[in-house]
Amino acid sequence: MSEISTLAILQQLDRQRLKENPYSPHSLADEDENTRRQYCALLFMVLLNQGPIGEDQQRMLQLWLPTINMEGRQAELFQMAVKLSQEGLAEAIDTVRDAGGNHCFMLDCLVFSRVNAPLTQSQVTLFEALAQMLNIGEVQMDTIVYLTCLIIGLPVENRKPRHLALGLHALSVWHEFLTSYIDQLFSELKEWARENDVSQISLRKNISDLAGITTLDLYPSSWKNIAPFPAGLSLLVNLDWLGFDSFKITEFPDSNVLPQTLGGINIGGYGQISRLPDSICHLKKLKKLSMPGSNLKSVSEKVYLFLKNNAIEHSISDSCFIKGPQ
Incomplete structure (x- = not known):
């Protein structure tokens, strides 16, 4: 009589789950194929750095790959990962x-x-180097470690960061495991709204109530001292227009905090924002950007091309661009 394989049973259950209750789409699911291939190959390179893929990792990959539209391409990604370890790493990171x-x-x-085993020192060193290359700061890394613990069920008592640094978009594929974190984002957003007298948000009782907010106009002078936006602002999943003018917001908000649905942003001059970060290019639905150009010191060519190629309406002077219009 043949032995019953636990792994075979789990694989069948995983296939059934893919049909009935798949993971949420990955935040890069709509990117072009080359971007998704490079992303996955880079991930595989990191995993293979410590040896063959383990059973638990393999099961998760079977559920994860469809979320980024790369199902059934594991062998191809393995080959790409091996090549990346030898050359082409800089291009993949870019x-x-x-x-x-x-x-x-x-x-x-x-x-x-981490689902396979505790991290080795060589893995920690690799992650530190990757974090530096990917411009991930200490505060953001603390949040990422905390989220990892929540997702795979590790103790989090001493891991909760002082500041929640990641918004909803970066977490999309892992949403079902992060209910408590999303609740924390909501609590942090409500606290910010109460402290800054933003009743449009503070009066909402449930996260689902935020879906009705499509416009957030904090431009009037009564909000000139409003504090920078928390990561919970990303919970406004239908926000189309954001306006603000505050002495305390002196940098363009992180695109990780801003809802990805934004079609228009209106910024006043109180904060004297002097730089448009390249991360604004991640706001794929942006159609209008209004802000004083007098404070801008320079705008990168990447941002210039983003504004131009997407026909985004703006009033930024050509003199603000590092290389100017081509």
């Missing part, structure tokens, strides 16, 4: 950065690596 995949990549790497 691709991930350009797509705004910095944070979700690090989160994916940690989840897949």
